[in-house]
Amino acid sequence: MYSFKKILLPVDESKHSKKAITFAGKFLKYFIKDISQITIFHVIRLSYLTAHEKRIDLRVEFLKESELFKKLKEQYLKEKIKPILDEYEKILRDCGITIEIIKRVDEGDPGNKIIEVLCKEDYFSVFLARRGISLTESLVMGSVSTKVVYNAKKQVVYLIGEKFSEDQVDSVSKILIPVDGSEYSKKAVEHAVYVVKGLGEKIKKIKLLRVINLDVYQERINQGIDPEKEAGENLSIAKKKFLDEYIPEKLIQTQVLIGIPSKEIIKEIKENNYDLVIIGRRGRSPLKDLVMGGVSSAIVYHCIEPTIAIINL
Known part of the structure; x- marks a missing residue:
């Protein structure tokens, strides 16, 4: 019998992610006794540094070792990412999620990083926002949800529909x-x-x-x-x-x-x-x-x- 255990919630700053988090909270509260851990997972793209490209060497091999890069990353995490992850955690708590919630940040391509985590770690299910693009468009544009759907080997993938409204009592x-x-x-x-x-x-x-x-x-x-x-x-x-x-x-x-x-x-x-x-x-x-x-x-x-x-x- 399938049961929810460890849950991965990939997120970004979009309204779609906020909807997915709200759905997950209102849905998963009925399965709390089965869940050991929920992880809110954000992947930083290196492209966020483009605004600073005149100030630092953007060659990938130097970026991660650069002191300026480290400072920019710390500032970005503190000012942009932490408030979002805190907001998403509060949404889950307000929905009645009482178990452990981990907030986790990584760097790279979001789709590839999500797949890497799913493959290496024992997650049962992943809840993803969707943006309503076609399969052809997603193949061309590199949709995160498409990558996850086609590369998740043993997880149940939930794609949150547009019908769901954040003010719905039940999901x-x-x-x-x-x-x-x-x-x-x-x-x-x-x-x-x-x-x-x-x-x-x-x-x-x-x-x-x-x-x-x-x-x-x-x-x-x-x-x-x-x-x-x-x-x-x-x-x-x-x-x-x-x-x-x-x-x-x-x-x-x-x-x-x-x-x-x-x-x-x-x-x-x-x-x-x-x-x-x-x-x-x-x-x-x-x-x-x-x-x-x-x-x-x-x-x-x-x-x-x-x-x-x-x-x-």
């Missing part, structure tokens, strides 16, 4: 879980069960959706298998996971559709105002996803309103 009440019977899908269901149990009566709707790909549908027919019956069985297995944890059956809806999975799931999300979508990811690169039309990528880059939790194996 999640309606959840969608696309199901296809794969190991990735099963892990998504396991995490969803854990989330629903933690949020308790805050949850008003759980939707389990199976979209049968048209090509797969015909293949199954040719094999003498009823694809809709098979899909129904997959949904029943997923539903039982919730019922086994005493989650009220009246909250759970199941549906089988036939079509192009990404299109049908996106349509479902946009028409039904979900707060959270929990999906498994197959582990392809962003370029392969762009070419092959990965379902999880399509959902992430076409549905910016809900928060999306991506389950990596």
Whole structure:
């Protein structure tokens, strides 16, 4: 069973980060008993020194050893970064987060540093702000969230949606879980069960959706298998996971559709105002996803309103 343990909260000075921190606080307070540590993590880009380029040697090999660099960094941390991290810690505390909060600063490329920390340290989940750009744009521009989504090997990545408002009392009440019977899908269901149990009566709707790909549908027919019956069985297995944890059956809806999975799931999300979508990811690169039309990528880059939790194996 998935459970929250160590949580990484990468941040910058933007309004998007403030929203992500607020979501994390209002969401994670229901899982406090499981969490050992939350880390607020800021990565300084060396570009912040460009304003001083006439005063110091900007060649990278000299920067970090330069006394002027050290003084500028100390001043920058004190005047610009510490107040922001203190503000984010206060937001978490005001939301009811009582466990240890670490404030951590590093230098370099934010995406690469976040991945490095996730790979080397035992974090279960990372909560990221998102800025609503397409997969193509993110590949060209080097989006931090794209780097993390495609390089996090075992973490659950939460991308905070635009729908969430900082003045919301609760963060999640309606959840969608696309199901296809794969190991990735099963892990998504396991995490969803854990989330629903933690949020308790805050949850008003759980939707389990199976979209049968048209090509797969015909293949199954040719094999003498009823694809809709098979899909129904997959949904029943997923539903039982919730019922086994005493989650009220009246909250759970199941549906089988036939079509192009990404299109049908996106349509479902946009028409039904979900707060959270929990999906498994197959582990392809962003370029392969762009070419092959990965379902999880399509959902992430076409549905910016809900928060999306991506389950990596």
